[in-house]
Amino acid sequence: MDNTFSVYKIDDRSLIAFIKREIHNLALQLGFSPHRAAETDIIVAELTSNLIKYASGGELLYRAHFNDDHNEIEIYCLDKGQGIENTAKIMNDGYSTSNTLGQGLGAIKRLSNDFQIYSIKGWGTVQYIKICDKSDFLIPLPTNELNFSALSVNYPGEKVCGDGYYVKQTKRGFQIFVGDGLGHGVHAQEAVQQAIKVFKQSGDSDPCAILRDIHDQVKKTRGLVGTIASVDYKSEHWSLCGIGNINTRIHNGLENKTYTPYNGIIGHNIPRTLNNTLVPYQKHQIIVMHSDGLGTRWNLNDLTSIIKQNPSVIAATLYKDNVRGTDDATVLVGKII
Known part of the structure; x- marks a missing residue:
């Protein structure tokens, strides 16, 4: 599955x-x-x-x-x-x-x-x-500071999804990857799954370095866009780097900021110079990352008490209001607890 x-x-x-x-x-x-x-x-x-x-x-x-x-x-x-x-x-x-x-x-x-x-x-x-499968099974609480949920759907009529995501724990914190293979269907899926494989195996803490590694190893695929968000608990900051149109926002209460990725296609052409964006890491933040299968004209502050909801509900709410229906769609929501 x-x-x-x-x-x-x-x-x-x-x-x-x-x-x-x-x-x-x-x-x-x-x-x-x-x-x-x-x-x-x-x-x-x-x-x-x-x-x-x-x-x-x-x-x-x-x-x-x-x-x-x-x-x-x-x-x-x-x-x-x-x-x-x-x-x-x-x-x-x-x-x-x-x-x-x-x-x-x-x-x-x-x-x-x-x-x-x-x-x-x-x-x-x-x-x-x-x-x-067991009616009395108790859902375990998150074992770290990130409580997340993600929702991915295929392009209508396709049997596979060209979007992908992965969250991994590291010795210093955690890292999130969200990617979107060019187009849709099998070839888009191959590109994003190869990128996820590289991301899983990487021991690097630097999002820029990981993206360069992904770029080198997906050159035989159709290519993709992708963003990595990495948290270091000790330094208490996010490191963000993205190439292509993955929308990334971090919410602090009623304030939020969108982080602009670099232009390019991973596996084909990426900028010679990549720098991470550093953002203070704080309790109760909400990070939202989504592919272009969702529109970007949304604001959580327009929805009554939505930031109090679980990540699964926030992700579904954004999907309900913003899914385009013309491509694969993925939205990942993480709450810092």
Whole structure:
């Protein structure tokens, strides 16, 4: 299983049975018991039927993960409906209203291992659901200072994604890479996956040096754009360097700044001189990195209380409002805790 989400636009009730069956079979492949797969069916049925009844449609995104201690299915449910005025109230099993998405959300929360919801009246709703093979499995807390989530989807009609990302821990902190292979499809995927391989193996702490190394080792591919953000706990700073149009912003409360990458294509032509941008590293910062599959005219401050949400909800919110639908799309959100 790769890191990309499958996407379905839910605008017709006839799709519900197909999607339920597809996710049910996926659950069984992951080792879910028949009972746990049936509980997954209930979650999917509630999400999709609510989209049709109360939001006039929306999108369902899902992916599977094989992990060492558990297997899981992640689901995003996104809509641009009327929104929910009081999300706490509608968490009670059996609560519903005649004209807002709310029916069954209590059941979804009870049957899932993790459930997050964000809604604004007149804007719509984002729901994030994680279903593990064991219903009593407790989602572990982050083991370091970075709590992150990423959402990647293929170019419509493609079976593979030309975007990619990777986060790794280092002796001095952590490093984030987000890349976008030129175009889309298999050749774009080959370029970005080769870049990720080099990034994983690199022991360098300097983003510029790592990008130069990637450049040298992906010359036989189509090429890509990419950005690396590296944190050093001791010096308490970010080092940022990017080549091509990966959008990178760091938020400090209500303030945020976008960091401009260099022009060029990794694997083809990059500037002779590369310098890292140094940024103070502080608790409670939020870093957002995304490919050009998302538009750039967004501001987290326009969304009520969004910075209080989990990275998964922030990523899905940015995707919902800004995905272009004309390319692969990836958005990674990290919160410093």
